[in-house]
Amino acid sequence: MPDRAWFEAYLTAFNANDFEGFGAYYAEDVQFFGQAATLSGKQAVLDFYRGVKARIDERVDLLSFIGDDRMIAAEICTTLVPLEDWPDFPTGALTKGEMRRSVNFAFYDLADGKFTRIRSARFRRLE
Secondary structure (H helix, E strand, C coil): CCCHHHHHHHHHHHHCCCHHHHHCCEEEEEEEECCCCEEECHHHHHHHHHHHHCCEEEEEEEEEEEECCCEEEEEEEEEEEECCCECCCCCCCECCCCCEEEEEEEEEEEECCEEEEEEEEEEEECC
16 A cells, blocks of 8 residues: 555655666556646656756655555645746746745655545645
């Protein structure tokens, strides 16, 4: 059963830009409803993050976790540090080096130990 340690391993791979590692958590037909994009399919999600992580140093830290083998609810702190100016970033213009932090809620539906649907929403901007 997916537990906190399992989910933290996902975040470790995500934070390390280990696309193969964190991509292993996605079902082929995963549905992604994020703040910056709505995507369908594992490859679309990975392509999206390859583009984002080429321009932004993104780190996600787990604040709280509730989960079972069907669903995970997580409170996360996301830190973004742009590597270049990104004036049309989907959640607001970014300037190189400017740190942006927020607390977000994310919900992950699971089947057979893979994410089938991911939904996230910002709760509070920290800086």
